[in-house]
Amino acid sequence: MSTSQMLKGVLEGCLLAVIGMGETYGYEMVEKLGDYGLTMVSEGSIYPVLLRMQKEGLVMTVMRPSPNGPKRKYYRLTEAGEEELAAFRGRWDALSGAVDQLMKGSDEHEAIRKK
Template sequence: MGKQTTEMLKGVLEGIVLAIISVRPAYGYEITARLREHGFADIAEGTVYALLVRVERRGLVDVEKVPSQKGPPRKVYALNDSGRAQLDEFWEAWSFLAERLEQLRGEGQHDG
């Protein structure tokens, strides 16, 4: 992944993670695995865990500790009403930006 892609991804990763959790609750490693399934292979687990701490502190997710057969209980993250509102706002912003970027791309292709 190039530097520009990495920088852009930093700005939208929270929305992507909230979208993943909105499908069904998940724990950190599972979220990272789902990101990889969707083609975000270069995202480090540590990045995802730091982001989960932030969204938990901001009250966007509910956290349930679930017993694990391999060590300490896992924290399972579920989107709550605040998180859903944040995700809706993210998709609105994404649509706004995507439409304008496509317009600019189209203008550039016609003028060249």
């Protein structure tokens, strides 16, 4: 499975977290994801996800002029977005904890087998 396929399911949660840190726009979200090491995100792939999130009422948007010309679309979490972020955090903690445990177990099993 490629990294982009693995990312697909969690990108929405990551974007919710980034937007949750304060009002932001598309390009800045990519930069922030990169700051946390998520440099493998294909930059364009955030926009279909953002459109879906907007349709589901998780974010609200406002268009404002940017310093370099075109209008810029700024995103903010709605109440439903805050709730979804909390729910994602819970699911992610459970999933990542379990996968971590499994990987650790598999490593130990491998080490014993090699001996």
